[in-house]
Amino acid sequence: MWWLGAVMTQKSYHKLRTIFAIFPGGYKYHSALFLRQHYQVISAKRSLCRLFLDLLVALCFRIWIPARAFSIRKRHKLSLREVFQNIRLSFAGFMDPNDVALLNIQDEKGLNYYMRRFELAPIMRQINPAGWQPDCALNNKELFYDRCLSYGLPHPQIVGLYVDGTITWRNVLYEKKFPDGFIAKPVADRGGARIKRLKVAFDSPSEQGNLERFIAESLEGEIGPYLIQEFIAPHPLLVPIACDALPTIRMTTIMNEKGAPELTTQVIRMPSEYLVAVDNLKAGGMIAPLDDSGYLGRAIRGRRYGEFTVHPATGQKIKGLQVPYFDEAKELVLKAHYEAFREYTLVGWDLAIAQFGPVLIEGNSKPSVIVAQRANMKGIGETRFGDLIAYHLARSEEEKAGNLS
Numbered sequence: 001m002w003w004l005g006a007v008m009t010q011k012s013y014h015k016l017r018t019i020f021a022i023f024p025g026g027y028k029y030h031s032a033l034f035l036r037q038h039y040q041v042i043s044a045k046r047s048l049c050r051l052f053l054d055l056l057v058a059l060c061f062r063i064w065i066p067a068r069a070f071s072i073r074k075r076h077k078l079s080l081r082e083v084f085q086n087i088r089l090s091f092a093g094f095m096d097p098n099d100v101a102l103l104n105i106q107d108e109k110g111l112n113y114y115m116r117r118f119e120l121a122p123i124m125r126q127i128n129p130a131g132w133q134p135d136c137a138l139n140n141k142e143l144f145y146d147r148c149l150s151y152g153l154p155h156p157q158i159v160g161l162y163v164d165g166t167i168t169w170r171n172v173l174y175e176k177k178f179p180d181g182f183i184a185k186p187v188a189d190r191g192g193a194r195i196k197r198l199k200v201a202f203d204s205p206s207e208q209g210n211l212e213r214f215i216a217e218s219l220e221g222e223i224g225p226y227l228i229q230e231f232i233a234p235h236p237l238l239v240p241i242a243c244d245a246l247p248t249i250r251m252t253t254i255m256n257e258k259g260a261p262e263l264t265t266q267v268i269r270m271p272s273e274y275l276v277a278v279d280n281l282k283a284g285g286m287i288a289p290l291d292d293s294g295y296l297g298r299a300i301r302g303r304r305y306g307e308f309t310v311h312p313a314t315g316q317k318i319k320g321l322q323v324p325y326f327d328e329a330k331e332l333v334l335k336a337h338y339e340a341f342r343e344y345t346l347v348g349w350d351l352a353i354a355q356f357g358p359v360l361i362e363g364n365s366k367p368s369v370i371v372a373q374r375a376n377m378k379g380i381g382e383t384r385f386g387d388l389i390a391y392h393l394a395r396s397e398e399e400k401a402g403n404l405s
Contacts, residue, residue: 115369
C-alpha cells in the first residue's frame with residue numbers, strides 16, 4: 001500500500017535524525033543564543049574526522065537551500081524579493097527555508113532565538129534519555145493509558161486491541177455505553193498517522209458482534225496493532241472549531257531548577273475542514289496560541305500560509321474564544337508529570353477538553369518546538385522553555401564530567 005512506503009520512509013528519516021546530530025553551521029555554529037554553551041562544548045570535543053563530516057553536511061545543506069526556498073514559494077505565497085530574503089536568512093542562520101517562512105523571520109536578529117527543527121532529536125536525547133528507552137510509556141499508547149489508569153488520571157478508555165483481524169476486548173466495553181463511538185489508533189505511529197474515527201455507537205453487550213464486524217471492515221488491510229478506545233466528544237464551547245475531529249491542547253512541561261515540573265508552552269490545535277479524523281498539522285490542521293487564562297489568539301495553518309480570526313470551515317470565532325476548564329487542564333499536566341511520569345525531564349502533553357473536564361490524550365517525549373514557535377511567532381530562546389533546555393544541557397555536561405553528585 002502507498003501509505004506503508006510513506007510511513008517506512010518517514011520512520012527511516014526519523015531514525016536517521018536520532019542517530020546523526022547535525023552541527024548547525026559546519027565549522028562555526030549558527031543557532032539560537034541559548035544553545036551557545038552547548039555547541040561550544042561540542043566544538044571542543046570534535047575530532048578531525050567529525051569536523052570534516054560536519055563541513056561536508058554543511059556544504060550539502062547550503063547547496064540545497066536555494067532549491068528549497070523556490071520550492072516553497074507557492075505554499076507560502078512569497079514574492080521573488082521575499083524568496084531571496086529567505087535564502088539570505090537561511091544561509092545566515094543555517095535554517096530550513098520552509099521554517100524561516102513558517103516562523104516569519106524577517107531579520108538576522110530573529111534567528112538568535114529560534115531552535116532549529118533538526119536540533120530537537122539530539123538535544124532531547126541528551127536531556128530526556130528516558131524518552132528514548134524501548135519501554136518508554138510516552139512512545140507507546142497502550143503503556144501510556146495503562147500508566148494513566150494506575151494513577152487515576154483522566155484518559156480515554158481503551159476497550160480493545162486489534163491485531164491482524166483479531167480483537168481482544170477489555171472488560172470496560174461491557175461496563176458502560178459509548179454513544180459517541182470509538183477511535184482506532186496505531187499503537188506506535190506518530191503524528192496522527194492512520195488514525196480512524198469509528199462512528200458506531202455501542203449501548204449493550206448484545207451489539208458486540210456488529211461492532212466487531214464494523215471494526216474489521218474499517219481496519220481491513222491495516223498492519224500493526226491498533227488500540228480501540230472511546231471517542232471523546234469536545235466540550236460544547238469548542239464544537240464550533242471542532243468540525244468532525246477533537247481539538248487538542250499541546251502543553252509542554254519541563255522539570256525546573258527545583259526538580260518540579262513547570263508549564264512552558266500552551267497551544268491549541270484544531271482541524272481546518274470537515275471530513276478529517278484528527279487535528280494534526282499533517283492533516284491540514286491549524287494552531288492558535290493560548291494566554292494564561294485560556295483565551296485563543298488568531299489561528300494559523302500549521303504547514304502553509306494562512307491566518308484566521310474566524311474558522312475557515314465553520315465561520316465561528318476563533319480569536320477571543322476561551323477554553324473551558326483551562327486552569328484544571330494546567331493542574332492536570334503538572335500533576336501527571338510530577339506523580340506519574342517523573343522519570344521524564346520533559347513531556348509534551350496532548351489533552352482534550354470534554355464536557356466534564358480535561359482528558360489526557362497522549363504524552364510525547366520529543367514534542368515539536370516548531371509548533372510552539374509558530375503559534376506564538378516567538379522563538380523559545382525568549383521563553384522559559386529555552387532557559388530550561390539550556391539548564392538541562394549544562395547539567396548533563398556536568399554529570400558527564402562527574403561534577404554532580
